[in-house]
Amino acid sequence: MTTTIAAQSTPSATGYTLVDADPNELNITANVRTGVDITAAPEFIASITELGVRQAVLAVRRADGTLAVHDGQRRVLAAREAGLASIPVMVRDQTTDERAAGIERITEQINLNDQREGLTKGQHAAGVAELRDLGLSVQKVATALHVPKSYVEKAGRAGRSERARQQLDDRQLTLEGAAILADLEDAAQAEPWITNAIEKIFENRYGFEYRLATLQRKLDERADTRVAAADHIARGFTLLHDEPSTSEGEWFSLADLRTADGSAVPADAPEQAPHLWHVHVHETGAIWVDKATREQVAEDDIDFDTEGDDDAEAYDELRHANTVEKVPAWSYEFFLHHDNRAAAGLELAPERIAAVGDASDDDAQDGLTPAQRKAARAEAERIEDERAERRKVKALNRAGATATEARRTFLTGLLSRKDVPKNATKWIVTVLATHGDVFTESKCGERYADIMGSPLREAAQKADSATVARAEVLLLARVLTAFEARLTGPQDAKDYWRFSSKHYRGMVGIDRYLTFLADSGHTLTPVEQAAIGNITVDDAYAAVDDDA
Incomplete structure (x- = not known):
């Protein structure tokens, strides 16, 4: 027109x-x-x-x-x-x-x-x-x-999503959270289960951003395992992101199976028919490798005093720290789905038959004596308990890492203020009277620098030119970042949810620290609640696992 x-x-x-x-x-x-x-x-x-x-x-x-x-x-x-x-x-x-x-x-x-x-x-x-x-x-x-x-x-990123834009306007998400939501919606186009996970998150009435960030972390972990399993996938194996339960008869490990003649299944059987097997990859810690050859290096063979100094000479026959790097260590376990068992030509082990049978049936056709049957069921229970515990630890550690990011973001905002929250000075005096040793924590200075954006050594100079109110904020920053160092430890650990006794890794005073943050406006996550005994670890697991 x-x-x-x-x-x-x-x-x-x-x-x-x-x-x-x-x-x-x-x-x-x-x-x-x-x-x-x-x-x-x-x-x-x-x-x-x-x-x-x-x-x-x-x-x-x-x-x-x-x-x-x-x-x-x-x-x-x-x-x-x-x-x-x-x-x-x-x-x-x-x-x-x-x-x-x-x-x-x-x-x-x-x-x-x-x-x-x-x-x-x-x-x-x-x-x-x-x-x-x-x-x-x-x-x-x-x-x-x-x-x-x-x-x-x-x-x-956030602007691509209508829902993220609406959440921004409704003040339900920060810009960071809205960006994560948009990224998750993009990922859901390839993996529809993510859409259901997002919906479950918004069915809750609180903690949207924390839960979205935890879901994003789960996707990042899956991407890492895909890289770790790339060779196996190329050979025809199907990747299992989550460790399966072997107690329901749907999945079987090598130990659950026998060959047609009743022998143990060879360890290389999955390699002979990779299209029938699934591989589960999980991180078991970290190892040191040579940067050039990628060969593993024993930690005791590294001179860590040379770290960051290319000109330094390593002691005796030790390796220079700059020639190695720490990488995740991966474990690979193979599982067979029950639909593939016949094609693989494998039978159930007697112990497996006993484990899934009626515990009161002493005449089960498994060829075992009652004592052997009892032992088989106990062993199956132990293995399943271990698998369940690994799933729980993985979920809680993931949630712990996300909670740490959210908590430190809150600290950065809190400590950028011109004055301290109400009763902060009284809290400082009270907590230091009991936990004055908190300033000796490893990584104490690093946590201060990370959160405040400047080295601890500059704190005195900043205090000299600050107002009295701002100087109190700097004092509060020194105390809070020291407790943050105590909470996550020298390795920046994610498992501070483990013990509500408050003595895990010497975590005394952590309850007072997190309670102060909550009183100052920080919403405690389930793992933080568990760390100070407000809820049980199982309750925390139920909360974070529900989102998955």
Whole structure:
């Protein structure tokens, strides 16, 4: 449709021409501000009705003659409500480069709207995502919109998702959480189970962001195991991300099976028919490897005093620390699904038959004596308990790592304040009277630097130039980061959920630390609740496993 133009002036030096145009014929669909309800602004409509549009709308003329509004969406909508036949519009021709035109439109709309009523967070993120889709780099978007690169990176991800944008506008998620949600929705296109996991998270009434981050961590772990299992997958094995239970008769380990003649199944049997077998890969710790050859190196053979110093000479026959790196150690276990057992030509071991049989049936056809049958069932129970414990530890450690990230983000915000929370000074005096040794914790200085963004050695200088209130914040930072070091230990451990006795790894005082954070606005996660004995470890596991 061609817009009717009642009057036209001479083009200005900027390339714009002032025209009178029918507001009903202006195109406002291509606008970063969405869902505008102009009827919610009756005073604005009344003003437009009485005085008309006093500030010209900005628009570009497309190749088909239509005018696309770049700035003035609310004025156009109000003019339509007021029944105006024409309004002033500054028009320029659209450039031939559609990509450049799109970039120009979005940046102009975002910048102009931010200077006036302002876009919602969701609308702003949608605009950033559109700019990224048009091929602009993070740096160029940041420059065009006058925002940090970190904001562009997250908003560009969050803006792709309608749900993430809505959660942003409803203040249910931060920009970081909205970005994670958008990433998970993208991943769900290839793995539909993720959609169900997301829905379960939002069925809860709290902790959306923490649970989304934990789910994202689970996906990251799965990606790592896919890399670790790449050779096996290439040979035809199917990867099992979660360790299966062998107590229900659906999955069997090598020990559960026998060959046709009753012999133990050879360890290399899965390699002979990989298409029939599944492999489960799980991390068992860490090892040191040579950076060049990738061969394993014994930790005792490394001179760690040379770390970070290429010119240093390793002691005696030890290895220079810079020639090695720590990598995950992986364990591989093979399982056969019951649907594949016949094709594999394998039978159940007598002990396996005994384990799944009726515990009161002493005449079971397994060829075992009652004592052997009892022992077989006990052994099967022990193995299943071990598998269940590994699943629990894995889930809780994953949740513990996510909780640590969230807690340290909260600490960074808390300690950026100009003054301390109420009763903070009283808490400091009380807790140090009992736990003054907290400043001797390993990694104490590192935790301070991580959270405060500056080395501990600069704290005194900062205090000298700070106000009294800010100096109290610096003191609080010293205490809180020391307790954070005690909570996660020298290895930045994820398993601080283990003992509510508060003496695991000497974790005395942790209950007071986490309780203070909760009183200051931090929502304790299930693993943190378990660490201080507010809930049991099993309750924490039930909470974090439910999301999975």
